[in-house]
Amino acid sequence: MIKQLHYLEFFDSLIKGNKEECRRICLALYNNGESVTDIYLELFQKSLYKIGKMWEDSKINIAEEHAATTIIDYLITMLAEMARSGKTEDKSAIVSCIDKEFHQIGAKMVANLFEIHGWQTYYLGANTPSRGLLKFIEEKNPDYVGLSINFHLNTLRLLETLDQIRKNFPEQKIVVGGQGVQLVLDELKKNYPAVIVCESLQQLEAIINSN
Ligand code: B12
Incomplete structure (x- = not known):
């Protein structure tokens, strides 16, 4: 469960396009034991749904939405790489x-x-x-x-x-x-x-x- 404070900190950096700070927050949460699923949902999905609403209400423009999406796309891959267990299933x-x-x-x-x-x-x-x-x-x-x-x-x-x-x-x-x-x-x-x-x-x- 990710604290609201961390979400707000992440969202603030995301909306400013600050990739490095977003990365730092994700790494800190992951290294503190937050699961990839929780980070995906409670930071990334929550932020993007909010960005969708802000875009709909003309509070941000399309370039800002793209910048945020690109940062999240990068962080999704970064976390998946870190979380791979190395085991392989025959599936x-x-x-x-x-x-x-x-x-x-x-x-x-x-x-x-x-x-x-x-x-x-x-x-x-x-x-x-x-x-x-x-x-x-x-x-x-x-x-x-x-x-x-x-x-x-x-x-x-x-x-x-x-x-x-x-x-x-x-x-x-x-x-x-x-x-x-x-x-x-x-x-x-x-x-x-x-x-x-x-x-x-x-x-x-x-x-x-x-x-
Ligand atoms: C970023 C974004 C874009 C980007 C996407 C870039 C990219 N690389 O993906 C771009 C600019 C391309 C875009 C385009 C458009 N967009 Co847009 N976009 C968004 C935004 C802000 C975020 C989308 C996102 O990544 N969400 C976060 C992810 C994690 O959530 P998710 O997709 O729901 O996925 C979760 C679950 O649904 C589920 N899930 C999803 N897929 C699957 C599949 C399986 C198998 C399973 C098990 C689970 C699962 O798991 C995920 C994790 O929980 C949303 C806002 C929103 N509410 O999502 C609007 C939004 C989806 N877009 C919208 C619109 C209107 C458009 C455009 C029509 C705009 C336009 N006029 O051109 C076009 C449509 C293009 C098209 N034909 O698809 C509307 C859709 C409204 C509607 N009624 O359909 C939204 C809701 C914005 C809004 N509030 O109006 N968009």
Whole structure:
């Protein structure tokens, strides 16, 4: 559990674009025993959600939002590198944003979580066309495919991508997440009962540990 004081200190540095100070705060928290998941959620996710709101309210401009996102992108990788246990599982996962989905930070956290737990992980990042994704699934034959969706206009694309995966790889285990999922929750439960809808990194960690 990260103290509010540390979050505020981090956010203040982030909004000023002070990467070095953000790095120092993260390292101090990690070295004090905070988990990567808590840092991801309670510093990074919380900050980015706030930045989204500030951007929506025109309190910051797009350049400031980009600067903050880039710092967090760097810190996510830094922490994952530090947290790797070195053990390897005989398991693999592909994690990707769907076509036209440019929000990739959440998917990156998810990919890193698989990696930290020793899974062979293929992180495809933003905006992956479904034809390429299908080809990749065929080549890698992963235990899990993780799909990320945030932007509300991409919900139909998510369902189309799920249809295509299901048609080509009926046994493929799929987990979906991201803020856009809430908008199609009923549809997913009704028509895609085999797809796991994952609402938190803790839930994902439980799935990883049960495999
Ligand atoms: C940074 C940002 C961008 C950056 C993204 C850069 C990058 N490298 O990723 C850029 C500039 C590209 C961008 C573009 C746009 N953005 Co934007 N963006 C954001 C912002 C500020 C942060 C996103 C983020 O990283 N969040 C932090 C991560 C950690 O959270 P997360 O993605 O939700 O992920 C967590 C969970 O959802 C879950 N999860 C996510 N994926 C998955 C997958 C699996 C398998 C699992 C298990 C879990 C999981 O795990 C993560 C950890 O808990 C958000 C604000 C917000 N509320 O998120 C707006 C936001 C998402 N953007 C928004 C908008 C409107 C846009 C644009 C349309 C703007 C425009 N007019 O062009 C475009 C859309 C582009 C597109 N087609 O995707 C809106 C979306 C509103 C909506 N109703 O859909 C938001 C909410 C801002 C706002 N308040 O209005 N954006």
